[in-house]
Amino acid sequence: MKNNTTxxxxxxxxxRRFLSDxxxxxxxxxxxxxxxxVSGFSPxxxxxxxxxxxxxxTFLILCLLIPIMAxxxxxxxxxxxxxxGEIGLIFVADWQIYGIPGVVLAMIISxxxxxxxxxxxxxxxNMAKGREMITSYxxxxxxxxxxxxxxxxxxxPIIPIKHSSIRLPRGYGIRNTVSLLNMRQCLDNLMSITIxxxxxxxxxxxxxxxLCLFFVWFKKTKLGQDMxxxxxxxEVARDAxxxxxxxxxxxxxxxxxxxxxxxxxxIQNMGNLPTYTAHSQIGMFCIAAxxxxxxxxxxxxxxxxxxxxxxxxxxxxxxxxxxxxxxxxSMIGEYFRVFVSYGVITVALTMYETKKRRIKSRAGQQLxxxxxxxxxxx
Amino acid sequence: MNAKTSEEKTAGGRIxxxxxxxGLPRLIxxxxxxxxxxxxxxxxxxxxTQLTNVINRFGWNAILVLAMVPMVQSGCGLNFGLPLGIxxxxxGATLSIEFGxxxxxxxxxxxxxxxxxxxxxxxxxxxxxxxIKGGEMMIATYVGFSAVSFMCMMWILLPYHAPNMVWGxxxxxxxxxxxxxxxxxxxxxNFLKIKIGSFSIPVGNLLFFAVLALAVWAFFHTKxxxxxxxxxxxxxxxxxxxxxxxxxxxxxxxMSTWLAAIGILVYEQGFGFVQIYMAPFYMALPAVSAxxxxxxxxxxxxxxxxxxxxxxxxxxxxxxxxxxxxIIHMDxxxxxxxxxxxxxxxxxLTRKTxxxx
Amino acid sequence: MNKKxxxxxxxxxxxxxxxxxxxxxxxxxxxxVYFDNVAMEYEGKTYANPYRVDVYVKEERAAKLKAxxxxxxxxxxxxxxxxxxxxxxxxxxxxxxxxxxxxPQSMDGVIINIPALLADLPEEAYLSEFxxxxxxxxxxxxxxxxxTDTPVDDLGTDGFxxxxxx
Numbered sequence: 001m002k003n004n005t006t007x008x009x010x011x012x013x014x015x016r017r018f019l020s021d022x023x024x025x026x027x028x029x030x031x032x033x034x035x036x037x038v039s040g041f042s043p044x045x046x047x048x049x050x051x052x053x054x055x056x057x058t059f060l061i062l063c064l065l066i067p068i069m070a071x072x073x074x075x076x077x078x079x080x081x082x083x084x085g086e087i088g089l090i091f092v093a094d095w096q097i098y099g100i101p102g103v104v105l106a107m108i109i110s111x112x113x114x115x116x117x118x119x120x121x122x123x124x125x126n127m128a129k130g131r132e133m134i135t136s137y138x139x140x141x142x143x144x145x146x147x148x149x150x151x152x153x154x155x156x157p158i159i160p161i162k163h164s165s166i167r168l169p170r171g172y173g174i175r176n177t178v179s180l181l182n183m184r185q186c187l188d189n190l191m192s193i194t195i196x197x198x199x200x201x202x203x204x205x206x207x208x209x210x211l212c213l214f215f216v217w218f219k220k221t222k223l224g225q226d227m228x229x230x231x232x233x234x235e236v237a238r239d240a241x242x243x244x245x246x247x248x249x250x251x252x253x254x255x256x257x258x259x260x261x262x263x264x265x266x267i268q269n270m271g272n273l274p275t276y277t278a279h280s281q282i283g284m285f286c287i288a289a290x291x292x293x294x295x296x297x298x299x300x301x302x303x304x305x306x307x308x309x310x311x312x313x314x315x316x317x318x319x320x321x322x323x324x325x326x327x328x329x330s331m332i333g334e335y336f337r338v339f340v341s342y343g344v345i346t347v348a349l350t351m352y353e354t355k356k357r358r359i360k361s362r363a364g365q366q367l368x369x370x371x372x373x374x375x376x377x378x
Numbered sequence: 379m380n381a382k383t384s385e386e387k388t389a390g391g392r393i394x395x396x397x398x399x400x401g402l403p404r405l406i407x408x409x410x411x412x413x414x415x416x417x418x419x420x421x422x423x424x425x426x427t428q429l430t431n432v433i434n435r436f437g438w439n440a441i442l443v444l445a446m447v448p449m450v451q452s453g454c455g456l457n458f459g460l461p462l463g464i465x466x467x468x469x470g471a472t473l474s475i476e477f478g479x480x481x482x483x484x485x486x487x488x489x490x491x492x493x494x495x496x497x498x499x500x501x502x503x504x505x506x507x508x509x510i511k512g513g514e515m516m517i518a519t520y521v522g523f524s525a526v527s528f529m530c531m532m533w534i535l536l537p538y539h540a541p542n543m544v545w546g547x548x549x550x551x552x553x554x555x556x557x558x559x560x561x562x563x564x565x566x567x568n569f570l571k572i573k574i575g576s577f578s579i580p581v582g583n584l585l586f587f588a589v590l591a592l593a594v595w596a597f598f599h600t601k602x603x604x605x606x607x608x609x610x611x612x613x614x615x616x617x618x619x620x621x622x623x624x625x626x627x628x629x630x631x632x633m634s635t636w637l638a639a640i641g642i643l644v645y646e647q648g649f650g651f652v653q654i655y656m657a658p659f660y661m662a663l664p665a666v667s668a669x670x671x672x673x674x675x676x677x678x679x680x681x682x683x684x685x686x687x688x689x690x691x692x693x694x695x696x697x698x699x700x701x702x703x704x705i706i707h708m709d710x711x712x713x714x715x716x717x718x719x720x721x722x723x724x725x726x727l728t729r730k731t732x733x734x735x
Numbered sequence: 736m737n738k739k740x741x742x743x744x745x746x747x748x749x750x751x752x753x754x755x756x757x758x759x760x761x762x763x764x765x766x767x768v769y770f771d772n773v774a775m776e777y778e779g780k781t782y783a784n785p786y787r788v789d790v791y792v793k794e795e796r797a798a799k800l801k802a803x804x805x806x807x808x809x810x811x812x813x814x815x816x817x818x819x820x821x822x823x824x825x826x827x828x829x830x831x832x833x834x835x836x837x838x839p840q841s842m843d844g845v846i847i848n849i850p851a852l853l854a855d856l857p858e859e860a861y862l863s864e865f866x867x868x869x870x871x872x873x874x875x876x877x878x879x880x881x882x883t884d885t886p887v888d889d890l891g892t893d894g895f896x897x898x899x900x901x
Contacts, residue, residue: 095760095764096764096765096766096843097759097760097763097764097765098763098764098765098809098811099763099765099811100763101758101759101760101762101763101811102759102763102765104755104756104759104763105756105759105760105763108752108755108756108759109756111752124724124728127728128727128728130512131515131516131727133516134458134515134516134519134727135724135727135728137516137519138720138723138724138727139724141663141716141720142716142717142720142721142724144716145713145716145717145720145721146717148712148713148716149710149713149717152713153708153710153713163843172708182765182809182811327534327535329534329535329551331530331534332531332534332535335527335530335531335534336531338527338530339524339527339528339530339531342520342523342524342527343524343527343528345520345523346517346520346521346523346524349510349513349516349517349520350506350509350510350517352513353509353510353511353512353513353517354509354510356512356513357509357510357511357512
């Protein structure tokens with residue numbers, strides 16, 4: 001029946017359906033198509049930038065997929081993992097561990113911190129079912145306060161920090177930026193290939209690829225199936241004997257740990273760590289990128305991640321110079337891309353909520369009709 | 379039932395009941411503030427100056443907190459979209475200066491000019507929130523963010539010309555902060571000001587807040603107001619009773635937006651500057667946590683909550699830097715503020731609230 | 736039974752991670768190596784410095800040292816390798832020698848005295864720790880969240896930079 005209708009659909013109908021199913025990516029393709037020629041960047045430059053930024057960001061965005069699978073929406077709490085990764089990096093910088101060993105060590109240090117924060121986040125979200133997103137968003141602010149307390153006041157007197165190069169001159173707290181020069185792009189440069197001036201960070205892509213394979217495998221495991229069941233319907237899953245609360249906490253913990261790794265990869269590419277600002281925007285940008293790739297609050301795939309990363313960064317690169325060319329003010333483009341990031345999240349969230357309501361009301365009507373039918377039968 | 383009566387018998391049970399109704403975090407915050415007040419003379423801070431500061435800041439911020447009430451009451455949740463109203467206020471403020479009004483008059487012109495913007499933006503915002511019942515808070519947050527970043531472009535592009543608002547060099551694009559000296563700085567605060575030594579009360583400012591608070595209180599005792607409360611506490615029941623829930627929500631959103639517009643103007647008159655561009659970005663969070671500290675929940679708020687909450691919140695914000703710094707010689711006030719305010723919002727979000735989804 | 740297995744696996748995972756972490760701390764330990772081309776006195780004997788030394792680390796010239804000069808290079812791990820191109824006196828043909836030095840884990844900065852190294856003296860003679868003289872910075876660097884460019888008061892909003900690259 002279903003097959004029949006799809007084959008019968010005319011091309012125009014198919015196109016319309018495709019357009020209505022993917023409004024956000026299409027809108028972005030149009031924005032980029034307009035901006036690229038105006039901005040005047042060469043394709044080589046753009047390709048190079050996209051490659052670097054893909055390597056830098058994809059891992060972070062991938063960590064959002066698991067909570068979506070478990071029906072917990074967009075995990076604004078990924079910032080927690082990012083902070084854990086940053087703490088790992090601060091220690092590594094203080095202990096003077098260079099290069100890839102430093103990256104690995106920072107990741108290992110971040111794991112226990114991420115797990116603790118993830119369990120906290122998961123428990124709080126379990127108490128706020130139905131408003132996970134706003135709660136995880138506030139959690140990220142709350143933990144940011146704790147992070148500042150630890151990094152700004154406790155590092156030095158309580159947590160030993162040896163080197164004065166990363167400590168504030170007043171004796172406690174970490175400087176605004178921690179230089180990671182000896183770690184800079186060590187993952188990206190190892191095994192990198194340069195084709196016609198475009199540097200491809202092969203190793204970073206391999207790591208991202210491994211994570212993607214892990215997701216594909218994970219979906220098929222018992223835990224992955226449980227998560228999907230919880231995401232579909234919590235009550236049904238509970239009746240089926242799944243420990244819903246535990247499954248949700250695990251999904252958040254996994255996401256947080258992966259976010260910690262992702263942050264380490266992100267910062268090693270940047271080469272220095274803005275101690276107090278690195279994480280403040282990361283959640284928002286990653287979520288915007290994922291949504292631009294066509295994901296929604298309850299459904300996201302690896303495909304969305306890659307498309308999102310490319311489109312989002314393309315917009316990010318070309319918007320400032322396009323804005324400058326059109327309006328003559330350099331700030332316009334910068335504000336524009338911030339506006340677009342927020343706008344996209346707003347639109348995507350709105351679409352998700354209206355869809356959810358429509359389905360709910362349809363289900364209600366169905367129920368009513370069924371009841372009427374039953375009454376008639378009797 | 380049984381448990382309740384036995385609980386009331388013992389004194390311990392009574393205290394527990396009190397804690398339950400008032401909320402443990404609120405007690406902790408109130409206790410903390412009390413401690414700060416007690417400690418302040420010992421660290422050499424003048425308690426009267428401190429109190430004056432707290433009362434002043436209370437006057438500046440209270441209306442922004444008051445703007446939370448209508449939306450909470452009508453079931454729209456906490457108004458994380460406060461920046462939308464703030465933008466209306468900022469438009470009113472900048473236009474009033476642009477048109478050349480000065481002194482106290484410019485304040486009332488700003489209110490008048492902000493009103494249509496608040497009505498229009500509030501209507502759109504209300505329409506959107508009616509389409510997405512259940513997900514208001516998250517979307518409200520992002521509506522606010524989008525609006526602020528959109529206006530960032532507009533502040534540059536709109537044809538403002540008043541010389542003390544635009545950048546001196548290029549002659550266009552608004553500055554990030556605009557001084558209100560000669561316009562409506564301290565207009566309310568200096569009106570009927572009582573001064574006893576180092577202690578002063580900005581009566582005009584408090585009076586202005588009292589009038590608005592009274593108006594909101596009175597509104598909730600009219601027929602429309604009670605219908606709005608009904609729509610918030612039990613939408614299905616209200617619908618059955620013939621209340622147009624969507625319309626009630628719409629009115630509440632417009633009210634909230636308009637109050638936010640007034641709120642930011644009052645804040646500016648006290649502060650003495652108009653802050654634009656990214657400044658309104660996170661202004662919703664302090665207001666939200668203030669009303670929660672005052673005892674409101676996600677779906678119930680009163681004027682009393684506003685007054686208590688603003689006082690406690692502003693008390694902590696003003697007292698911690700002076701007192702804590704002298705005790706431990708570290709400026710932890712920023713961190714304390716972040717943890718307290720966001721912790722309070724978290725606490726409220728995790729409470730099981732009946733009647734809401 | 737099953738529970739025991741999960742606990743065992745967890746403990747094993749933690750142990751493996753700890754082992755990796757320990758290994759990384761040794762392998763990745765970074766040092767700044769300083770080379771001194773300065774005459775050295777050891778047990779009463781003076782070892783004169785060569786006229787000129789070129790230091791090659793990782794096939795790159797890290798320093799070109801005349802008398803009483805100091806060069807530096809960073810190195811990851813404990814087994815430091817360098818190639819020295821020594822010109823004993825002005826006009827001489829340079830001789831090339833390869834050296835391996837074990838860097839102590841505890842030192843951030845390591846000073847290697849080249850004349851002592853060339854003379855095959857024991858480690859304590861040619862190797863010493865570089866202690867940074869702490870330079871007091873006059874201006875206090877304050878973290879960003881307390882930075883405000885405009886009037887000091889704000890609504891108590893978080894220090895938000897607003898725009899930023901990702």
